[in-house]
Amino acid sequence: MQIKECIVSAPGKAILHGEHAVVHGKVALAVSLNLRTYLRLQATSTSKVCINLPNINTFLSWDVAVLKQLLPDSGAELGNVNELDAELVRMLRNFVGVSNGTLDTRSMAILAFLYIYLCVFAKELPSLTVSVWSELPTGAGLGSSAAYSVCLAAAMLSASGTIPSPLSDQENTARWGEVEMELINRWAFQGERIIHGNPSGVDNAVGTWGGILRYRSGKITALSRVPMLRILLTNTKVPRSTKVLVAGVKDKMNKFPSIINPVLESVDAVSCTCEQTLTEMASDTPTPEHYNVLEELIDINQHHLNVIGVGHTTLDTLCQVTLARGLHSKLTGAGGGGCGITLLRPETECSVIQNTIQDLKDCGYDCWETRIGAAGVQQHSPLALHDSGLPSLLL
Ligand SMILES: Nc1ncnc2c1ncn2[C@@H]1O[C@H](COP(=O)(O)OP(=O)(O)O)[C@@H](O)[C@H]1O
Numbered sequence: 001m002q003i004k005e006c007i008v009s010a011p012g013k014a015i016l017h018g019e020h021a022v023v024h025g026k027v028a029l030a031v032s033l034n035l036r037t038y039l040r041l042q043a044t045s046t047s048k049v050c051i052n053l054p055n056i057n058t059f060l061s062w063d064v065a066v067l068k069q070l071l072p073d074s075g076a077e078l079g080n081v082n083e084l085d086a087e088l089v090r091m092l093r094n095f096v097g098v099s100n101g102t103l104d105t106r107s108m109a110i111l112a113f114l115y116i117y118l119c120v121f122a123k124e125l126p127s128l129t130v131s132v133w134s135e136l137p138t139g140a141g142l143g144s145s146a147a148y149s150v151c152l153a154a155a156m157l158s159a160s161g162t163i164p165s166p167l168s169d170q171e172n173t174a175r176w177g178e179v180e181m182e183l184i185n186r187w188a189f190q191g192e193r194i195i196h197g198n199p200s201g202v203d204n205a206v207g208t209w210g211g212i213l214r215y216r217s218g219k220i221t222a223l224s225r226v227p228m229l230r231i232l233l234t235n236t237k238v239p240r241s242t243k244v245l246v247a248g249v250k251d252k253m254n255k256f257p258s259i260i261n262p263v264l265e266s267v268d269a270v271s272c273t274c275e276q277t278l279t280e281m282a283s284d285t286p287t288p289e290h291y292n293v294l295e296e297l298i299d300i301n302q303h304h305l306n307v308i309g310v311g312h313t314t315l316d317t318l319c320q321v322t323l324a325r326g327l328h329s330k331l332t333g334a335g336g337g338g339c340g341i342t343l344l345r346p347e348t349e350c351s352v353i354q355n356t357i358q359d360l361k362d363c364g365y366d367c368w369e370t371r372i373g374a375a376g377v378q379q380h381s382p383l384a385l386h387d388s389g390l391p392s393l394l395l
């Protein structure tokens with residue numbers, strides 16, 4: 001099979017409000033980040049499928065003939081785009097040698113890759129090499145799993161000819177149309193399901209569309225009128241697993257439904273109030289009162305997230321250290337460690353920001369000001385990335 005080589009990228013995300021609640025049908029507001037995952041797919045004639053994942057120190061290859069044995073004899077259609085094929089996942093777990101409850105970083109990345117590869121190329125498995133490299137910290141709440149899944153979906157759909165390349169001759173970087181992005185998003189969601197267990201779909205939606213999104217039960221709305229927000233990102237560097245944290249919230253809901261459900265309702269109201277405030281700020285000149293509301297919402301939500309059991313002492317420290325400088329923070333993503341966001345007000349002085357960053361670095365955290373609203377999934381010409389500082393295996 002003649003496949004089309006390609007290089008794609010997708011952004012990470014920060015959730016402003018609604019993490020965890022969004023898994024249970026509540027509203028989340030999420031923004032794309034200027035940190036991306038890049039994937040290069042190359043055609044080979046080795047009769048092998050190779051995957052290079054330097055961020056997680058994983059370099060593997062399989063014979064195409066061996067992978068063919070995983071396809072059903074009947075020629076029945078494999079996992080369609082709307083549903084995870086439980087039988088294929090079970091076979092892949094056996095093949096990779098992992099149990100159902102595995103949290104192993106490598107196994108989940110490999111399972112997601114093989115699943116999408118087998119489903120998209122089911123008719124004729126090609127030999128190829130896929131290399132992925134990310135600017136995002138892995139497993140820290142910034143949606144690295146979704147950016148990885150979006151890249152896998154975009155590259156394999158494109159290489160198989162299922163979606164056309166959006167790049168014209170003169171272009172270095174281009175984006176797909178709505179129909180193609182819809183398909184990429186759906187396959188990426190299946191990748192997220194393999195990595196997360198029970199994802200809401202908000203992360204892969206941001207990785208696909210980029211920008212600032214409102215997300216509720218699969219309904220994605222781009223917020224076009226929002227003020228330019230300045231945000232500090234802090235990585236506590238405490239490792240955690242989204243899958244475990246999401247399952248923990250579900251357990252708490254089952255144990256104390258009358259206590260936890262109202263908290264999730266309240267998180268929903270926080271997201272809606274934040275959306276309303278952002279819309280007001282974009283239509284009028286943002287006032288200090290608007291920022292006061294945004295700060296209060298951050299504090300309220302951080303308490304809620306602690307109540308549902310996804311806080312961490314390092315995140316408490318983040319909130320205390322930034323509050324000592326007059327700034328408000330909350331965890332972002334699954335919590336339990338990982339990253340937090342801090343809102344910067346327009347009048348916040350440079351020296352305050354620099355001192356806050358230094359305080360947080362002194363705690364052993366990484367901290368930087370981020371730019372939000374980056375483009376969603378893109379295809380690049382090899383030329384576009386030549387001076388980009390990406391590792392040579394991608395160029
Ligand atoms: N660059 C990457 N290369 C390989 N696997 C990745 C990469 N980024 C993310 N992953 C996969 O995603 C998992 C992390 O997902 P998750 O626990 O949801 O955290 P995050 O908040 O970063 O999305 C990793 O264990 C790995 O399986």
Ligand SMILES: C[C@@](O)(CCOP(=O)(O)O)CC(=O)O
Pocket residue numbers: 018019020021022023140141142143144145196198199200201202203242246332333334335
């Ligand atoms: C906790 C959750 O709301 C976000 C998880 O984000 P991350 O994997 O921690 O980047 C889960 C989800 O929405 O699927």
Ligand SMILES: [Mg+2]
Pocket residue numbers: 143144145146196203242
């Ligand atoms: Mg994730």
